[in-house]
Amino acid sequence: MTDYTTRITTVINGQEETFFCEPRESLLEILRDRLQLTGTKEGCNDGNCGACTVILDGVSVNSCCVLGVEAENASIETIEGLADGDSLHPLQQAFIRETALQCGYCTPGLIMAAKDLLAHEPLPSNERIRLWLANNLCRCTGYTRIIKAVAQAAKELHQKP
């Protein structure tokens, strides 16, 4: 029987990680099952819900549409890497403060997508936030508070020195 096992080295949340996988495993499967980073979620496994959003080489992507083997030498950010120790990222704080989550399942993907937005556009309009986050489905909140939380976090990040 053919052995498809491949050895992959990548950087996840600033740490070098090495794992073994078959090419057919998605980056989402690697994160959740091989590396036990279960913060990133599966919702549809075909790019239509954004629950699996991570930042790959500075760009938000659906990790279900990336193969684990494509992560070789890439730099990946997941929700687990966002807080600085006990200190939450302004997006995380804003989500809690604004009640921008209910069940919390879509939250990691949304926060990572929003982080990418704010890294590239410091003070996006509400309409721009809505467009950017349209790849991330939420079924609980109706989005109003999510948009507000992102806008608030944007202001806070913009003011930081």
Add this chain to the structure above:
Amino acid sequence: MHNFDFKKPSSVTELTAMMTSYGRDARLLAGGTDLIVGMRSGNLRPAVVIDAKKIPTMVEIQLEKDGLTLGAATSCRRIWENRQVADIYPALIDSASLIGGTSIQGRASIGGNLCNASPSADSVPTLIVMRAVATIVSSRGTRTLPVQDFCLGPRKNVLADDELLLQLHFPPPPKHSGGAFNRFIPRNEMDIAVVNAAAEVELDSSHTRFVDVRIAIGAIAPTPLFVSEAGNAIKNKPVNRKTIDHAGDVAMACAKPISDLRGTADQRRDLTRIMTIRALEMAVRRAGGTVTDD
């Protein structure tokens, strides 16, 4: 998913050698948003998957005097983030920023969208009206082809088993010209187009007369359709409502839509007219003109 070998060639020569040796046992991986989903559903079962993204030519954006050259595996995101490309080829940005959503665009490529050859592909009408030329390579050599000849049918393109799409080249837009792409979807994002349409217009120096018009429509035929009749019908005509509506009517008459999960044939016919008109209106504005009422 079935198991497969994963290859990462770092040069075009290496890649074409692989394509020759594996033929139809291999699929090329660009963004993966179609291929990986297709493999997961069991529809696609290549024995070998070849990652194209390590090859510089396939992911480069080169803007020069002779136009824009886009590596086939360049992601939509990198395209719409490029301000210079956005300034000169706004229609391309229309397409690149409408395929899927933000995270899809982080990976999905225009080249992949073209090779996928879906009748409703959001890039192809734009590529057609922009006169894009496909550069196709294999170990047998290189050939070029206007994009309007690239798609043969739903999910079928001209590539032989050992060939791959290397680059797309866009000539510099003529003076007094403008292009636009739009599509109709039931929601405001994420959907496959029920109908989409691209238009490129070249106006005279007074911006009141059409010199050349190219219109292409998607999701109303087995392939995205270059509707030369519609463009030709308004060449040399004044830039006004009546002319634009006429182009819409001609386009609608050329449409051969079917009814499916996403829309009925009747609805698609109506949308052909509307999306053509709106694409033309936007293109005229970008060319510096105004659509007058008479």
Add this chain to the structure above:
Amino acid sequence: MKHAEGQVDFKVIGTTPERPDGIEKVTGRARFADDIHLPRMLFGKILRSPHAHAIIKDIDTSKARALPGVHGVLTGGDFPQLESTVIPHGGASTIDIRDLAENCIARDKTLYDGHAVAAAVADNYHIAEQALELIEVDYEILEPVLEIEDALKDDAPVLHETFSPGRFILQTEKSHSNAGSFKLKLGDADRAFQNADHVLEENFQTRCLHQGYIEPHSVTVEWSHNDIMSVWTSTQGHFAIREQLAFILGHPLNKVKVTPMEIGGGFGGKDQVYIEPIAAMFAKKTGRPVKIAMSRADMLRGTGPSPGANIRVKLAAKKDGTLLGADLTLAYEAGAYPGGPVTSAALQATARYNIPDQQILGHDVLLNKPKMKQYRAPGGLPVNFAMESMLDILARKLELDPLELRLTNAMVTGDRMITGIPCQKIGGKELLKAVQTHPHFTSPLTGRNPGRGLAYAMWFGAGMTSSAVLTANPDGSVKLSVGTPDLSGTRMTLAMQAAETLGIPVSSISVSIPDTDSIAFSFMAVGSRTTHSTGLAVYDAAQQLLRQMTERAALYWDVDETDVTFSDGVFNHQKDSTLTLTFTEMAHLLEKLGGPITVQSSVTPKSNGAQLTAHLVDIDVDTETGKIEIQRYTAFQDVGKAIHPDYVSGQMQGGVAQGVGWALSEAYQYDEAGHLLNTTLLDYRMPTSLDLPDIETVILETPNPNHPFGVRGVGESSIMPPAGALANALYDAVGIRMTALPMTPGAVLEKLKKKQRGS
């Protein structure tokens, strides 16, 4: 120690503390069902029938078993054969456990595209999937029946020769080979129609759709060596899962332990077993933990969507708009097994309006689609769409303002509902007046083809049994355990009710939802009941705790117990004002006085107070494409008392978004053979952030006299009005009356063209 009605000087209630699980959720640390990893875990996948109606003649699993990495393959025959057994399922509802078991895995017949027929467990999901491809099923395809009208015909294909007619709140009786029916009657509807100035009649159709929770079903089961089945699952009701597993597998209840994980959305769709029995059987056979998760396609095909419906409404009215009578026929899809929510739809259909003579005929219709279930306000949106459209039609016919027409007919406290029961205290007219005086109501419309629409709804939630355990610890901290899973923040609203009662900061209270071994029986988190009904258990437990602490205070002060009182967080001696102790000080003394105190309460209230809601929406219509753009949306709701106003507002906004999807873009699409065509979220279209405007919420409070803080259920009623409101706005904008959902651009365009052609 009852709080006075309308008391407004609460210390904790009405404030907006941050939820304790918030940090876990924004950091990705919260453990949802699929986040469990156990040593030597195996992974299962389920093979689903591709036919809408078929007999299973044979299943050959030999090739699948032989695949390296596969540890087992199951079919329906591997499960205990059950007799038809009707068991209670909350309040007056029952289910036939055999139906439930056969829905989880078919035995002889498959009844819908997606019905589970076999399963494989392997070292990883990929191998399990490959095993499925090697299972050979020999089907004899039968003619399917897919539409309500067809299913009710005498010569329709029959799903079950015999069946237990459903009882979801109300009992149905078998009336057709594919339907159970029931009737509700108040007064004499025929008389009302004879005396009316105006009689209106119209038919409405809606289609089935899914709750669309983002988190897929996932379960892990470990069958230990001493025969204990441990289950970790995504569920709204872990006691229901326990009971159903015990029945289906023939295992004693006291050896099934179910742990509810954090749940990523349920909305009524996660209140029963789907994949748990298969996972449990694999766990038993392999001796290893087994995880099964559903894919999105599995969920759309093989769980419990919300039914489509054919609804006929006939109204009798006086020329001043007073409704004299109503005659409705509700035919709702039941899907493959009986017991769908047509019954609850009928109970809500006219509730909120005072209509003295009414009759409702309801049909629960079997057809070859998944067994239909609840989706927030079970059955509510379709009938609200029909009724609110009719009210609008009537208003326009009589040239009356639509809101005034509703005010004329609004039910008030004491008016009789169709059940004959007088309505408990409600603030319907106040709610409608709040809409009328809101700036949105009179703001100018903008856009090319703008319109404004209104809809009004009422819903009753559930009472059911809730249990709470409360412990005061010697360090002053308080532990609250409840048996009702937390879907969206109720662990905080329950803590707030405890904190208010005990006079302590809410941060002193830690809440958990333990497994079925570790907390007394509790009904599911459904029916908008948690904050209200589980809140009653919490309140009762808090009262018990205070009583016991009062005893201890008396002991400590060496005084008569009757002289010790508790108020505003302080124990006092009635006659000696030097004797006072705060709750926390008292807690610190407990160790000297007998140790920590733990109390338990299980309560079963009858209901949770009516939820009234009204929505106002502004739209702009693109008449060239039929696309509706929502420009402004305001949701009004009377919540009795908003324990945590932000959570209440969030529930309202969530219901609006779901109702909008139901109204405009979501529906199952089947081909003629009964195959579900839109099995991905690409073509099963749920609203994105770009499809909705900011949703404004207005909270009103007519306290519920049956709750110490006045709480009414909140979660469900907000899903009902969007379709009616949007349909009415569409009529206002472009003069077309949509009587079918969803109002997709294609459907709207077709109607617009018909109107232009003058037909």
